[in-house]
Amino acid sequence: MNKKSKYLFLGLILFFTVFTVIGEVSATCNIIVITDPSGTDPNGVAAGSMSFAKNMFQSSFLMSKNQQFAVLSGGEGNSSDRVKAIGECVAALQNGASPSDAASVASSFNGIRLVVGGPNIGAAIGGSFDAYVVEEQDDGTITITGYSTTSGGLAVLPAGHKGAIIHLRNSEGNPLSGTADSVRYQTAVNMAKMIRDGYPATRILGEAMREVATDSGEQYGGGGVNLVSRVSTGDMFTPTAMNDTGYPMSENYTKTCPTCGWSVGFPEAENYQVCPIDGSQLKTTNACDALINAITVTSNTTSVSTYGSDRAGLSSTTEAIVQASVNKYGYNPDKIAGSINKGIHNGLLMGVNYVEPKDISVKENSHAVGVYYEPLADGRTSPPWNLPINSFILTIIGTIQTAIGIVLVLLVVFRSRLLENFQQR
Numbered sequence: 001m002n003k004k005s006k007y008l009f010l011g012l013i014l015f016f017t018v019f020t021v022i023g024e025v026s027a028t029c030n031i032i033v034i035t036d037p038s039g040t041d042p043n044g045v046a047a048g049s050m051s052f053a054k055n056m057f058q059s060s061f062l063m064s065k066n067q068q069f070a071v072l073s074g075g076e077g078n079s080s081d082r083v084k085a086i087g088e089c090v091a092a093l094q095n096g097a098s099p100s101d102a103a104s105v106a107s108s109f110n111g112i113r114l115v116v117g118g119p120n121i122g123a124a125i126g127g128s129f130d131a132y133v134v135e136e137q138d139d140g141t142i143t144i145t146g147y148s149t150t151s152g153g154l155a156v157l158p159a160g161h162k163g164a165i166i167h168l169r170n171s172e173g174n175p176l177s178g179t180a181d182s183v184r185y186q187t188a189v190n191m192a193k194m195i196r197d198g199y200p201a202t203r204i205l206g207e208a209m210r211e212v213a214t215d216s217g218e219q220y221g222g223g224g225v226n227l228v229s230r231v232s233t234g235d236m237f238t239p240t241a242m243n244d245t246g247y248p249m250s251e252n253y254t255k256t257c258p259t260c261g262w263s264v265g266f267p268e269a270e271n272y273q274v275c276p277i278d279g280s281q282l283k284t285t286n287a288c289d290a291l292i293n294a295i296t297v298t299s300n301t302t303s304v305s306t307y308g309s310d311r312a313g314l315s316s317t318t319e320a321i322v323q324a325s326v327n328k329y330g331y332n333p334d335k336i337a338g339s340i341n342k343g344i345h346n347g348l349l350m351g352v353n354y355v356e357p358k359d360i361s362v363k364e365n366s367h368a369v370g371v372y373y374e375p376l377a378d379g380r381t382s383p384p385w386n387l388p389i390n391s392f393i394l395t396i397i398g399t400i401q402t403a404i405g406i407v408l409v410l411l412v413v414f415r416s417r418l419l420e421n422f423q424q425r
């Protein structure tokens with residue numbers, strides 16, 4: 001066993017151990033949509049997971065940024081089996097397995113499901129599922145085929161074809177139990193229509209999640225990924241603590257100021273009608289539109305990178321401020337620096353020093369802006385690292401992330417504690 005595999009092995013053992021204590025994990029809606037099988041359209045392949053159940057962390061909608069595949073998971077089996085299945089599935093994909101082979105891994109575990117896919121490789125669902133495969137045939141017709149299996153099954157959307165796979169079951173305790181069969185079918189039909197009408201995969205994913213959340217009650221994020229542009233909703237909608245549900249995707253998510261980028265999440269947003277900084281009318285965005293916005297890349301989207309501080313919330317707030325500044329003033333480093341400094345002054349951005357135009361790197365042609373922060377020295381606004389794991393293990397986790405090139409995002413569980421500590425101050 002070489003050094004890299006040893007770290008990987010140690011890391012996976014740790015990963016299993018941590019997830020074993022989480023208890024029941026059950027993603028009951030998994031969707032993958034492919035509207036451009038060639039991978040050219042930046043929004044042409046998207047995937048996401050949701051559930052009525054708890055613990056819908058990012059492990060339920062993984063994406064490999066290096067190899068451009070998604071692994072969605074769920075099922076009624078126990079969570080350590082689910083994590084083992086994910087580990088084996090990812091390992092198979094790393095070794096060049098097809099989506100069918102990788103999704104078939106789920107069949108060796110009781111009650112576990114895996115959905116695998118990406119640009120150029122098609123998609124497949126394996127294990128325990130109730131699913132429809134939407135597929136554009138060679139003659140241009142779109143077929144919708146149902147598949148059902150309690151274990152050991154496989155359904156495939158072949159490479160080179162536009163289409164989608166949707167799995168949906170009702171979780172135990174969901175007050176809308178009994179709706180899954182009809183909602184699964186209706187959502188598949190509506191996805192087929194949107195594929196026919198030329199909508200991009202990211203939009204179709206968001207609309208499908210909206211329909212599932214509203215009509216079947218399997219509504220807690222979860223989240224979604226854009227496989228072509230390699231963007232994820234990250235922890236936008238995932239639970240902030242273990243044994244908790246994520247954000248209800250049928251509800252409003254934020255109010256945002258179009259002028260300065262100030263934003264506030266619900267339920268606090270109920271208290272604001274206009275921007276407290278400049279009085280502008282706030283724009284309300286519901287959760288599925290927030291998901292679509294987060295993973296859809298448009299010509300107006302500015303890609304913002306934040307350097308110098310990894311404080312929770314800093315990069316997303318910076319992104320909103322920079323986007324608002326660019327919309328208003330264009331790609332002007334002086335104006336962007338001014339907007340950021342106003343944000344720091346107003347307390348939107350905390351724990352960093354004021355920036356100068358030289359700290360702003362602007363690449364107008366690629367719509368990219370880099371912001372170089374200098375963290376405040378006194379550490380007053382930095383959350384403490386009183387994690388239940390030591391730094392040696394953190395290094396191992398970092399190593400697995402590098403080694404297998406996938407954002408396993410184990411740390412999200414711990415980061416939520418940091419965030420809570422910070423918010424309690």
Ligand SMILES: [Zn+2]
Nearest residue numbers: 257260275278
């Ligand atoms: Zn404002």
